[in-house]
Amino acid sequence: MLEIRHLTKQYGEKTAVDDLTLTIRPGEIFGFIGPNGAGKTTTLKCCCGILQPDRGEVRVNGCSMRDDPLAAKRQLAYLPDDPALYGYMTGIQYLDFIADVFGVREAARAERVRVYGERFALTEALGQPISSYSHGMKQKLAILAALLHAPKLILMDEPFVGLDPLASHQLKQTMRAFCDAGGAIFFSTHVLEVAEKLCDQVAILRQGRLVRAGSMAEVRGDASLESVFLELEGVQDGH
Known part of the structure; x- marks a missing residue:
């Protein structure tokens, strides 16, 4: 549903996203996590055509965002962090x-x-x-x-920010039903507990580079997603 191939985006000397490759398939809720400034929002904006990548390609349901942007955009919806x-x-x-x-x-x-x-x-x-x-x-x-x-694909940037508990619950149910019906969702979040319970796949970004990706079970292993994230950031629990 969403193919990201060797996506690179720079702002001057800073590389915000560095050679990112991911595939989000129909039926999947795909979580995208990382610290502030990791490149998550830049990635999402490139995926929906707001930003043009310096290198690489994005395809939505087979349509190239670079070569046929209108056809690609017709099939997606984008929910920014501050609409x-x-x-x-x-x-x-x-x-x-x-x-x-x-x-x-x-x-x-x-x-x-x-x-x-x-x-x-x-x-x-x-x-x-x-x-x-x-x-x-x-x-x-x-x-x-x-x-x-x-849409066939929904891109969301921190969709749970500002929602009350009931609205958050309804959004989670809506996301799951949307993907169970054949859609796909790619969303960023800082709420790791939500990602752990909701996502089928997850990718962790750090300083623009992909450091881990796979099914939730593969990425988490025997630990919690929070523990994995903190370990990758070089932070020990309790410190």
Whole structure:
């Protein structure tokens, strides 16, 4: 579903992502973890076409992000860590705008807004201006917008930040159902307990380079994901 091949991105003299190769397959929730500044957000932005890599290639369901970006972008949704929404719009106006961009038919968009609006307890707020939303409400609206055109791949950057426990629970269930239906999710997180329980595959990035990747069982071994992460960072538990 998502193929990242030898992805390299530099900012001046700094190499943010260094020769990264990963494959995210249909049905997989793939966790992407690493310390601040490891290159996770840069990778996700290259995968969705916001940034152009200096070297390497990204393909979404067989479509090259470099050679046919529109075809690739039609099949994905991107949820940034701080969604930039139009505050002057109401929630439903924003969702209609996104649905129009992706050519979602009226019946399909109405049903998806109904289902996901109820699931994330946002239905009553959809008539209000986005400028009046809390951070958590904006995050939930961005999640609805990401699901609206039924993408095959969802890229998420720290999707649980700002969500209350109930919304976090609903998002986890939604992510699992989305992938069980044949979709794929590639998401970054600092919440290692969530990654450990939710992910099928995981990759750990450090200073732009991949240091470990595989199934959760392979990466974790007999330890916790937190212990593995701290060990790779050179930190001992309790110190």
